[in-house]
Amino acid sequence: METIKNKVQSVAGHGAESESQFTQVQQQEHPGLEKHMDPKPTKAHLPTEDAGYAIYKPAGKLAGKKALITGGDSGIGGAVAILFAMEGAHVAISYLPEEEEDAQHTKAQVEEIGGSIWLFPTDLSHRNNCKALIARAAAALGGLNVLVNNAAYQMSTNSIADLEEDQWIHTFNTNIHAYFLLAKYALPHMQSGDSIINTTSVTAYAGSGPDLDYISTKGAIAAFTRALSTEVVKRGIRVNGVAPGPVWTPLVVSTMKKEELSQLSSTPMGRLGQPSEIATCYVFLASQDSSFMSGQVLHPNGGTIVNG
Helix, strand or coil: CHHHHHHHHHCCCCCCCCHHHHHCCCCCCCCCCHHHCCCCCCCCEEECCCCCEEECCCCCCCCCCEEEEECCCCHHHHHHHHHHHHCCCEEEEEECHHHHHHHHHHHHHHHHCCCCEEEEECCCCCHHHHHHHHHHHHHHHCCCCEEEECCCCCCCCCCCCCCCHHHHHHHHHHHHHHHHHHHHHHHHHCCCCCEEEEECCCHHHHCCCCCHHHHHHHHHHHHHHHHHHHHHHHHCCEEEEECCCCECCHHHHHHCCHHHHCCCCCCCCCCCECHHHHHHHHHHHHCHHHCCCCCCEECCCCCCCCCC
C-alpha cells in the first residue's frame, strides 16, 4: 500500500477542460475505444471547486481485497479498477477482445501506481465464458472478495418496431444473464464481508430514452440486486448497485446517435459525469464504509431525482 501512496501522483489525468469539450459530438464504431475520445475521460482524478481536477486520495480501504471487474478496460470499469488498486486491492478485469488496447492502457495505469492486475479478454454474452472467467480470475487472484458486474451492451434504436429480436436477446445475454451467471459462480468463492456490486442505470428509474432493450435490462439488474441481496445477506455477503447518469465513456460515443449525444449534458448539474466520479461509489460499496448497506442502489447521476 505504501508503494501506491507514493506513486499516485504520476497517474495520468486532466486539467480543467471546458464542459463544451465533453459534450462535443463524437462517434465511433461499437464498442469504441477510450484512446480515440477527445478529451480522454478522467479515471483517477476528481473535479475540484475551481473547475480543475485533483488526484483521488486513497486510504487503504480495500487493502488485500481480490476484485473482479467486468467491462474493466475503460470508462467506469477502468476507473473502478484504478481506484480499487489505489485502495490496495488486487484486481482482475474482463473485456471484449477488440478492447485490448484500452485494457492494456488501464493495466499500465494500475501498474504505474504499484498495483497488480490480471487481464481476461472474453465475450460474456456466451454463458460458458462467464463460468470460465470466474474460475480463471479466482485462480489468478487466489480467491475472490469483490465482484463488480459492470460490462454492458447498448445500441440506440428509435422504437420497438426498429428493435431487432437478435439485438434484444444479445442485450439481455450481456447485461443481465451474464450478471446472474457471474454471481452464481462467484458466490462459492466468497465469504462474510465480501460483496457484489451491479451496474444499473438512471434510465431504469427514469424510463426514458430510445433504448428499450438496454433500459429493460437495467431495470432487471435493479430487481436482481435486491432479490440476491435478501438471499445472501445472512451469509454476511452484501449485494448493492450503482445507477449512473450520463457519463463520458466509450459506450456513449459508440452507441448513440448524434442528436442524442448533443443532449447528454442536460442533467440538473448541466454536465456529464466522469468515470472517476462514478467509481468512488464502487469503492464505498466494496469497503467496510458501507457495512450496513445491502440491497441498495446509489445514484451518481448529476442531480436527477429518481425516488427509487
